Amino acid sequence: MRIPRKRILKYLIIFSILTLVVAASKNHAPLIRIRSIELSAPSLRSFNKTVSAVKRIIPFASLRDENALLRNEIDLLKRKLEEAKPVYEENRRLKELLNYAKTLAYTTIPAQVIGRDPTNWSNSLIIDKGLMHGIRPNRAVLSPKGLVGRIIEIGKYSSKILLITDPGSKVGVTLQKSGQGGILIGRPDGKCKMIYIALDSEAYPGDKVMTAGLSSIFPKGVLVGEVTDVGKEPGRLYKYAVIKPAQDFSRLEEVLCIR
Amino acid sequence: MHKIKRPHIYLIILVASFIHLTVLNYIKILGSVPDILLLFVVFFGLFLGPRMGFESGLAAGFLEDIFSVGTFWVNTIIFGAMGLLAGVTKMKFFKESKVTQALLVLTITIFAMSLRYMSASLLMRPIKISFFEYLFGSIIPVSIYTCLVSIPIFSKFIGIYNLTEEDEDLL
Numbered sequence: 001m002r003i004p005r006k007r008i009l010k011y012l013i014i015f016s017i018l019t020l021v022v023a024a025s026k027n028h029a030p031l032i033r034i035r036s037i038e039l040s041a042p043s044l045r046s047f048n049k050t051v052s053a054v055k056r057i058i059p060f061a062s063l064r065d066e067n068a069l070l071r072n073e074i075d076l077l078k079r080k081l082e083e084a085k086p087v088y089e090e091n092r093r094l095k096e097l098l099n100y101a102k103t104l105a106y107t108t109i110p111a112q113v114i115g116r117d118p119t120n121w122s123n124s125l126i127i128d129k130g131l132m133h134g135i136r137p138n139r140a141v142l143s144p145k146g147l148v149g150r151i152i153e154i155g156k157y158s159s160k161i162l163l164i165t166d167p168g169s170k171v172g173v174t175l176q177k178s179g180q181g182g183i184l185i186g187r188p189d190g191k192c193k194m195i196y197i198a199l200d201s202e203a204y205p206g207d208k209v210m211t212a213g214l215s216s217i218f219p220k221g222v223l224v225g226e227v228t229d230v231g232k233e234p235g236r237l238y239k240y241a242v243i244k245p246a247q248d249f250s251r252l253e254e255v256l257c258i259r
Numbered sequence: 260m261h262k263i264k265r266p267h268i269y270l271i272i273l274v275a276s277f278i279h280l281t282v283l284n285y286i287k288i289l290g291s292v293p294d295i296l297l298l299f300v301v302f303f304g305l306f307l308g309p310r311m312g313f314e315s316g317l318a319a320g321f322l323e324d325i326f327s328v329g330t331f332w333v334n335t336i337i338f339g340a341m342g343l344l345a346g347v348t349k350m351k352f353f354k355e356s357k358v359t360q361a362l363l364v365l366t367i368t369i370f371a372m373s374l375r376y377m378s379a380s381l382l383m384r385p386i387k388i389s390f391f392e393y394l395f396g397s398i399i400p401v402s403i404y405t406c407l408v409s410i411p412i413f414s415k416f417i418g419i420y421n422l423t424e425e426d427e428d429l430l
Contacts, residue, residue, distance in 0.1 A: 115280040115281060115326060116279075116280055116281070116283075116284050117326065117327045117328070118276055118279035118280055118296060118322070118323050118326050118327060119294075119323050119327045119329075119334060119375070120291065120292065120294055120372060120375075120397060120401045121327075121329070121372070121375045121376070121379060121397075122327045122328045122329045124327060124328040126280070126326065152328055153328065160328060162328055166328065167379065167386050167387075167388050168328070168329065168379075168386070183387075185387045185388070187388055187392065187393075187396060187397075188290075188388070188393060188396065188397040189289070189290035189291065189396035189397050189400070190287070190290035191290065191396075193387070193388070195387060250284040250285065250287045251284075251285075
């Protein structure tokens with residue numbers, strides 16, 4: 001097949017023009033290229049971003065299972081940590097109790113609180129130690145923070161403690177600062193009241209209250225609590241002080257019973 | 260017709276006393292915990308009549324006497340009387356009303372705690388806490404707390420045992 005001459009001529013003219021244009025734009029080529037790149041740069045950037053995002057997403061699909069596995073592991077570890085907290089707390093309390101027991105001049109028996117008074121009148125605790133463990137009635141019960149009460153009822157394997165906050169409890173106490181003595185009685189609301197404080201004596205909120213050691217039950221110098229309020233009842237010849245026990249009995253879990 | 264059976268009542272009383280002995284102290288507010296045993300005695304008296312109120316009251320009071328200190332039988336008698344009282348009021352008031360229930364719990368708790376103070380004053384060595392001190396420090400907070408706690412507990416148990424209809428001492 002023969003190509004018509006006219007067409008060959010046309011092609012030649014186009015090539016010649018192109019050659020001329022190329023020859024003429026030899027110096028301008030980089031500029032043209034740069035401009036073209038600059039013009040297309042935003043689109044290129046967007047496209048590149050999209051590609052990168054897709055590249056990042058693709059492995060996610062394969063990581064989903066691993067992620068779920070790791071999440072399960074985290075949940076398991078969190079649960080274990082939560083479960084270990086009470087053990088840690090118990091360990092801390094027992095260490096504290098043991099250290100406190102070592103500082104005491106008398107032999108003590110550690111006991112676990114297993115029950116609390118169900119009435120809103122009396123305040124008592126039930127412990128898991130009794131006659132068989134060496135517990136005896138009318139012996140003081142202590143905690144690392146202070147005085148708890150005394151053994152009131154005793155069984156073979158359990159005992160009842162009359163807390164210092166029971167209205168029937170009476171403990172001889174003194175104010176640490178002034179040395180002023182008085183009787184500590186319990187109140188059903190979980191606080192105590194120190195009565196028979198001489199009118200001319202000094203008693204202020206914040207004063208520490210210690211056992212006086214006047215009876216055969218409570219040893220001398222055990223911290224009982226802190227004065228929160230001082231007042232005088234009308235018609236009485238003495239002052240009274242409201243005492244906040246050093247130990248929060250609602251949270252008490254272990255005690256030391258003096259043998 | 261309600262579905263509540265006598266063993267259920269004793270079981271509820273027993274579980275309530277165990278809760279009282281062990282975990283209730285953790286929800287102490289202003290040194291007070293709700294008297295859930297008394298609350299159930301009022302509940303049984305109010306919905307099952309004076310006989311069951313009295314019976315459940317004796318059981319609950321007996322358990323309190325066992326686990327607390329102080330003169331024995333005092334709580335048994337007081338709780339029995341409160342159950343009976345709640346049972347008697349069943350016939351006098353509209354017991355389905357939540358307001359009536361809450362007010363009855365409040366009144367009976369105040370009454371029971373006042374009786375406990377009086378009995379302690381008579382039977383124990385002279386107590387050094389005045390009644391007003393006990394009233395403001397213990398009776399009022401405990402009564403309000405018990406009254407508030409009674410609202411959801413009563414609704415729950417009324418639902419469980421279908422206690423909305425008249426059931427006159429069926430047990």
